[in-house]
Every structure is written in structure tokens, then in C-alpha cells.
Amino acid sequence: MxxxxxxxxxxxxxxxxxxxxxxxxxxxxxxxxxxxxxxxxxxxxxxxxxxxxxxxxxxxxxxxxxxxxxxxxxxxxxxxxxxxxxxxxxxxxxxxxxxxxxxxxxxxxxxxxxxxxxxxxxxxxxxxxxxxxxxxxxxxxxxxxxxxxxxxxxxxxxxxxxxxxxxxxxxxxxxxxxxxxxxxxxxxxxEVFQEAKQAVDLSQAEVIVAVGRGIKEQKNLALAEELAKTLGGEVAASRPICDNGWLPLERQIGSSGQTVAPKLYFALGISGAIQHIVGMKGSRTIVAVNKDPEAPIFEIADVGVVGNLFEIVPALTEEIKKTKA
Structure with a gap:
């Protein structure tokens, strides 16, 4: 045989x-x-x-x-x-x-x-x-x-x-x-674990909008949530965001969270520590927005935008909405 x-x-x-x-x-x-x-x-x-x-x-x-x-x-x-x-x-x-x-x-x-x-x-x-x-x-x-x-x-x-x-x-x-x-x-x-309230299997998401320390305050998560909603995707985060309790642990990406490989991954205000990168480097297209031009995330990003995410993300969301109108 x-x-x-x-x-x-x-x-x-x-x-x-x-x-x-x-x-x-x-x-x-x-x-x-x-x-x-x-x-x-x-x-x-x-x-x-x-x-x-x-x-x-x-x-x-x-x-x-x-x-x-x-x-x-x-x-x-x-x-x-x-x-x-x-x-x-x-x-x-x-x-x-x-x-x-x-x-x-x-x-x-x-x-x-x-x-x-x-x-x-x-x-x-x-x-x-x-x-x-x-x-x-x-x-x-x-x-x-x-x-x-x-x-x-x-x-x-x-x-x-x-x-x-x-x-x-x-x-x-x-x-x-x-x-x-x-x-x-x-x-x-x-009951299946993923059916619990707020739980999500991010490995099945085709679009993920992830946020890091650069989001600064919990109220600013609304920017990422609106972008994710516009793209039909899920919101995720690096470990510090989940450690602060701003998002549930089920949405953490990285070595101590979930490993994902969506078609499109937005990294907003994420510096790109190795612990986060190992959880998302298999994404087909990675778009990074960070004000630090030396941020490690740019080394693996397919598209890198150096700038203020509080200006870039709302403008990007509006442009995407226009294309869908």
C-alpha cells in the first residue's frame, strides 16, 4: 500500500x-x-x-x-x-x-x-x-x-x-x-463555548480590525468598531487592551490569545511586539497604522500608514462607506 x-x-x-x-x-x-x-x-x-x-x-x-x-x-x-x-x-x-x-x-x-x-x-x-x-x-x-x-x-x-x-x-x-x-x-x-455571550472564534473571521496601546482610551474603541462594522469584520486587540478590560479576553490576538489568518488585518496603534505578531503574521493582507515610523509592525505590513490613527481611521471608514453607497 x-x-x-x-x-x-x-x-x-x-x-x-x-x-x-x-x-x-x-x-x-x-x-x-x-x-x-x-x-x-x-x-x-x-x-x-x-x-x-x-x-x-x-x-x-x-x-x-x-x-x-x-x-x-x-x-x-x-x-x-x-x-x-x-x-x-x-x-x-x-x-x-x-x-x-x-x-x-x-x-x-x-x-x-x-x-x-x-x-x-x-x-x-x-x-x-x-x-x-x-x-x-x-x-x-x-x-x-x-x-x-x-x-x-x-x-x-x-x-x-x-x-x-x-x-x-x-x-x-x-x-x-x-x-x-x-x-x-x-x-x-x-452548550458550545463559542455560543456564550461575547465569545467569538476569531480564526473564522475574514476581516479583523485590531487595536493596541495607540488607541489610548476605551472610548476610542468606537473608531475601530465602526471600521469593522463597515467592513463586515471583527474587532480584536493586543494584550494590553484586554489586560485593561477594554475588550474581553476572547478578542486577544497573540501568543497568549488567538492565532488568526484573515484575508484582511488592520493593526491600529499596535507597535508589533513578537508576542502579537506570532498570532497574526499569517494574515493575507496586513494594513498597519502607527505614528511611529520605526514600529516593528511595519516590517510585516503589506500597507503601512505613518500617522495619527484618530484622523486616518475615520477618514478611511467614510471612504469605504462611499464605495458601498
Whole structure:
């Protein structure tokens, strides 16, 4: 049997997590260097239509792993089903998107399989027939190349934004339905965390307007909120803003907050400390507004504006409104 890369796609409440396509892009990239095939598995119940979305990518096959116990996410049921499936298919490599859900069950799955898991990787190298994954260390200050010492299957999670989902090669793949063995989970799922008041999964936002110390006062957040509303995006912040209680912790971007990769990221009054940059550097287009021309944020910005954000942001918002009128 040829070596394969198995991508574990993610869905929640019958909606695909778009970072699954980033993981497919990562698998396709590895495949081009190693010659390994790429397959995808989607776990749940009543998810045939979602599998068809995944089948529009250039992969060998999409598996729909279904069971009644998988209708609502529990780590017990996912580990039970995926362990049996992986043992049956024996892929060379198993890739996951580094999401909250994956962080919950992937370590348990690796333990159940008695295999190694390399988490939150930002890239890979294939040298002399050996696959290495790159991880950030010490809040992004260093990067380490990590190899697997044990036998395959190897498991790794891919950081959000490390690869671009829109670069996943399109194609047409067959879909195969697989009945997962039923189990009785030891936990009963209740309300989904993201449904709590004010909670938001910023990794799903296509536009983010983030603010830093340069916003000066809490009342000035209205400028960012109006810009985000005009663009149909979400408001986020660097750590000092959330530490001050001006925005909830769910909206913090960075090494101690969320990692995001929107299509458009506005950094307003954010200097660009490494702890913030590691959480948003995968954004497709970064627009920075800062009065300090030496601010580190300009080193990664696609568009940099040196000036007073209290003058620039309202003017920008009005111009965008005009184009929509």
C-alpha cells in the first residue's frame, strides 16, 4: 500500500471549519515533495454535504466517518472512532488543523495510538528522505525543526495561517462513507463555548480590525468598531487592551490569545511586539497604522500608514462607506 497523508478535517454543528482547507494545502505541499498521496477524513453524523465541499480539492479520497455518537463532539467518541480508522488505514502521516477542538482530542488520540504528536507547526522540511516539522519556541523567539523518532503513523497539527486555504489545489475526489464503531461517551456535551455571550472564534473571521496601546482610551474603541462594522469584520486587540478590560479576553490576538489568518488585518496603534505578531503574521493582507515610523509592525505590513490613527481611521471608514453607497 502506498504511503498516504491523512488530513482530519473539522466540522462543528454541520459547518466546515475553513482552516481544514489550510491543512489540505499543507498536505498537498508535503505530497509534492514526498510523493505520498493525500486523503481526507471528516467525522460526524449527517455530514455528506460537507464531504462534497472537501471533495472539490485535489485529494485521492474523502472518507465520511459517521456514527450517532459522533453527532455532537466529544473527545471520547472522536478518539475511539479515529483510532480504529487510522489503525485500519495505516497512513504515513496524519495532519490536523490546530484548533481548540483538535487541541482537546489529538493528544489523547496520539496516546491511544502510542505515537508521537508534533503540535502547532508552522512549516516543514523534507531533507534526505526525512520529514521535519518546524515549531515556534519561547513565544516565537526561536524556531525548532522537529523529527519523528518512532514508527509511523506520525501526527502533527498545523498552525492557523501557516498555509493558505485558497491555495489548496482544486480537483474532484471520490467520497466513501465509513460506518464508525459506536461507543458511549463518558461525557455529555452541553452548550458550545463559542455560543456564550461575547465569545467569538476569531480564526473564522475574514476581516479583523485590531487595536493596541495607540488607541489610548476605551472610548476610542468606537473608531475601530465602526471600521469593522463597515467592513463586515471583527474587532480584536493586543494584550494590553484586554489586560485593561477594554475588550474581553476572547478578542486577544497573540501568543497568549488567538492565532488568526484573515484575508484582511488592520493593526491600529499596535507597535508589533513578537508576542502579537506570532498570532497574526499569517494574515493575507496586513494594513498597519502607527505614528511611529520605526514600529516593528511595519516590517510585516503589506500597507503601512505613518500617522495619527484618530484622523486616518475615520477618514478611511467614510471612504469605504462611499464605495458601498
Amino acid at each position: 502506498a504511503d498516504t497523508i491523512l488530513v482530519v478535517a473539522e466540522q462543528r454543528e454541520s459547518k466546515l471549519n475553513r482552516v481544514s482547507f489550510e491543512t489540505i494545502a499543507a498536505a498537498q505541499s508535503i505530497s509534492r515533495e514526498t510523493g505520498w498521496g493525500v486523503e481526507v477524513v471528516l467525522t460526524g453524523s449527517g455530514i455528506a454535504s460537507l464531504a462534497q465541499e472537501l471533495a472539490q480539492k485535489s485529494v485521492a479520497r474523502v472518507y465520511v466517518l459517521e456514527a450517532a455518537s459522533l453527532a455532537a463532539y466529544t473527545s471520547d467518541a472522536y478518539v475511539f472512532a479515529l483510532k480504529q480508522f487510522i489503525q485500519q488505514k495505516q497512513p504515513k502521516l496524519v495532519l490536523f488543523p490546530h484548533t481548540y477542538q483538535v487541541r482537546d482530542f489529538a493528544p489523547r488520540l496520539a496516546l491511544a495510538l502510542d505515537r508521537a504528536l508534533v503540535s502547532d507547526t508552522i512549516g516543514y522540511k523534507y531533507e534526505n528522505g526525512k520529514l521535519l516539522f518546524t515549531r515556534q519556541m519561547f513565544q516565537g523567539k526561536f524556531a525548532a525543526d522537529v523529527s519523528f523518532a518512532g514508527d509511523a503513523p506520525w501526527l502533527a497539527t498545523i498552525q492557523i495561517g501557516a498555509f493558505r486555504g485558497d491555495q489548496a489545489v482544486a480537483g474532484t475526489a471520490p467520497v466513501e462513507h465509513v460506518a464508525a464503531a459506536e461507543t458511549t461517551p463518558r461525557v455529555t456535551p452541553h
